[in-house]
Amino acid sequence: MEDFVLEVEGLTKTVKGNKKIVNEMSFQMKRGEILGLLGPNGAGKTTTIRMLVGLIGKTAGKVVINGKNLDVEGQRCKEDIGAIVENPAFYEHISGFKNLQQYARMARQNITTDRLNEVVQLVKLEHAIHDKVKTYSLGMKQRLGVAQAIIHKPAVLILDEPTNGLDPQGIRDLRDYLKVLAKEGTSTLVSSHLLSEMQLMCDRVVIMERGKVIDVTEVSNISNGSDSDNKSVLIAVTVAEGQSLDLVLDGASSNYELMKTNGNVVTIKLAHDKIPELNRFLVKKGIDVFGIEIVKTTLEDRFLQVTNLANEG
Amino acid sequence: MISLLKNEWIKLWTKKQPWIFVILIVVITVGISFLYQALESNMGSGNQSGDWQVGLEMEIESDQELMNSSDAEAWDRDMAEMRVEQNQAYLEAGVNPNAVTNISFLNDTFLMAASFITLFSVIVASTVVSSELNTGTIKQLLIRPFERWQFLLSKFIIVVLFSLILIVILFVTMLLMGTILFETASWGSAVLEWGAEGNFVAPGHELIFSKLGLYTLNMLVFVIISFCISTLFKSQALAVGVGIFTLFFTNISQPFGMLLENKAWYKFIILPHLSLPEYARQGTLIEGVTLPFSLMIIAVYCIILMTITTVYFQKKDIAY
């Protein structure tokens, strides 16, 4: 059996008017993994996270954190979690460091000043940590939020839109220290609607829309251009000016699917091992081929693709 | 739990508000002391010398004449009789009704000054949960490994502790000012008290400490009401409003009390019982209502309110 540090099964939240804002969500997070939770605004990411950390009750479903059922051992589960839920809020009239001390005192284990300094260094807030939080910028608060969440070395780190307000350097830093934490055994669930970020940050991505999981993909697959389900790829075929593949391909084989024609570049979807066959076919038909290239699908394409499918279906 | 208390304690004193309240309590006490001194020296100027007993005896004599004279109204004669009894009691107890000592000062003004503590405590109790609900800092607390009621309890304990500190500060400052400005008397020295059933004389410490104890209980009730309302309705303004309204109402409730006293339900609502310190000088608040009954009614209301608040807070969806 695989070692899952977070298992979510049939998680549902029903609000007034019998509206399901989270609807039968199921997914797992492997130990040491950085798992993305991707969805457009209002998809239910924050609602899902609130249920995971016990801020709101769940209507149905089961959550297992580090082998412990959230319903049975709520407090033990929380010991293993560090989280930012939406914008982190702090006591504005005291310093960042004093804020961290507040959270440190609430940890089950003893947290030394050395550990606090270590975390402050990790999120690069050394220069401002003794200033009052009300003088902080949005990005600085976000960094303090991360510091607050990792102070007790949780097994599961849950970050809701942590890149919100961060500058490019900050995003890069976040990415880097999430990888460091992953090596130390912390698994991270990170939500965002920014696809390019998720692609760089995560190992796998759970794509959700309107409260439902609509896809779970390996990020490595996406950047190879292959589909996680059927290993099909998109290729771009550059042909001679004026030649059209529409008629040639029409009804030729169910193995090839013409996606779009853009001038003399034609995008075709097919199984990876059918590429040589297509090549031979085009030669036989007398088409002048200038190049065949595997298109690297971005997460964005993938995202739009699956959300469109979900909308149609 | 200890760590939660420590956190709350630190959070309380990092704000300006509690410091301002502490300073205000000292300033108000000093102000009241000087005001009291000014009023007393105006009123009691004739009676300050050592021959107060002679004065009292003269008063008794003239009253006795009045009692025996036939042209006086029956009513006048009754009044005179009462005064005679009282003055005789003063003479017997050796109490100069017009002498001001640190003990009589404390007894006379403690409750007045303490009403400011109730006000300040109501404000602090209303802020302690609702401010975290409004700024959203509550969510970083509730995701930590504690039960929600533990956060409520730790906040409540700190508010009560703060109120007790204010009471101690008030008491010490009053005693100090009284000792500086007026004569020094022993704790047990007899003082004059105005009760609803007439003036009476009692040992100072008995009166003062029963007022202190009853006041503290009374204040605790106000703290509970505002703490619970601010948590239930997430509104500091509402809680302070209700607290002050209740405080105000109990001060003006006497006329209502007269009107409603004989309604059977009146003694089962909490309002008439929120003048607990009155029991220091009278046996009943309204007819047939004694201290144990009042305490019972108050306890029932408080337990219900606190249970509702805790159950509600345990289950509440925190969405920020």
Ligand SMILES: Nc1ncnc2c1ncn2[C@@H]1O[C@H](COP(=O)(O)OP(=O)(O)OP(=O)(O)O)[C@@H](O)[C@H]1O
């Ligand atoms: N208490 C509530 N009552 C009714 N509807 C709610 C409630 N809370 C959230 N919703 C709705 O549920 C949906 C999901 O909200 P949620 O905040 O989880 O989205 P999100 O994925 O985090 O979006 P974003 O990217 O904007 O942060 C929204 O349409 C929101 O309007």
Ligand SMILES: [Mg+2]
């Ligand atoms: Mg959100």
